[in-house]
């Protein structure tokens with residue numbers, strides 16, 4: 001029997017240093033710090049990762065997602081050298097190691113173009129389209145430069161996806177945002193504003209959960225009305241979950257953090273966290289520059305993070321009718337906003353469930369779900385499943 005490949009992503013904070021001062025940035029207090037992970041530290045990190053994943057019985061795909069600050073402030077040579085290190089250290093996994101970068105795309109020399117074309121396997125561009133919050137130190141909006149550079153990438157046939165942070169300031173333009181990406185056939189992720197670097201950082205552009213819910217439902221409607229389907233994350237994941245929910249005898253999905261953790265974050269100093277607990281010193285799993293991955297995975301801190309995630313799933317998801325189609329990942333990895341956690345640590349999963357229900361209603365209206373039989377109408381489903389299969393997914397969790 002063929003063993004399924006499992007994927008793990010390492011979000012690497014190469015440096016916090018940045019040429020922008022986006023007003024919502026959760027790294028805001030460290031954006032002037034030039035400290036970067038050295039090539040020697042990267043080498044140690046790869047060795048620790050390789051020694052663990054190469055021993056597993058099933059095949060593994062490892063993705064490094066380079067993050068900052070602005071990761072392209074490190075020289076292109078830094079990345080070429082580290083890709084060489086990867087080639088040597090992960091020789092046995094060749095083809096199963098990929099690298100993506102999440103950039104503000106304000107710097108785009110010929111060397112960067114070459115790096116984005118031939119070095120990285122994926123490029124994510126951060127751009128909000130409305131709101132003017134992505135500014136430099138002189139408080140000048142970076143957007144004009146970014147849009148020009150996006151055009152240059154398109155001229156160079158370099159594929160990229162975008163991440164748009166949803167705030168009160170671009171919320172009224174959700175339709176325009178969708179149309180912008182749709183007209184250019186660019187996949188995008190809508191990332192609701194989350195906790196900042198200090199109290200009061202988000203005053204004036206904070207959003208609440210109802211705002212996010214409304215935006216997501218509007219995007220679902222736009223997506224369903226559109227002839228030109230672009231991948232909008234996380235909505236395509238939600239749509240797939242509803243299709244799964246109405247497919248008889250489908251094997252359920254449950255997020256099992258103990259069995260497989262799919263995303264880790266590595267800070268500039270090598271400290272490694274689960275994505276849910278980023279920078280929470282109580283849940284730091286250890287240091288990947290100095291410690292073997294196996295020790296980290298089996299270590300007390302990691303086991304504590306696993307137990308906390310399991311508890312969240314048990315107290316929140318087991319009574320949810322979508323559990324098994326939704327794996328519980330949003331609750332386990334805390335993509336639920338803090339204001340929906342009560343004093344006992346119980347989570348009220350409002351947004352996910354409401355969006356799933358909205359999609360369910362829209363698919364019933366479209367004749368794709370037969371509510372009487374409680375299953376999918378395969379005739380109507382044809383075009384939708386083809387469209388879902390045709391659109392590339394957006395893997396970056398951030």
Ligand code: SF4
Nearest residue numbers: 317320323326349352
């Ligand atoms: S919708 Fe929310 S409560 Fe239901 S399974 Fe998913 S994360 Fe858990």
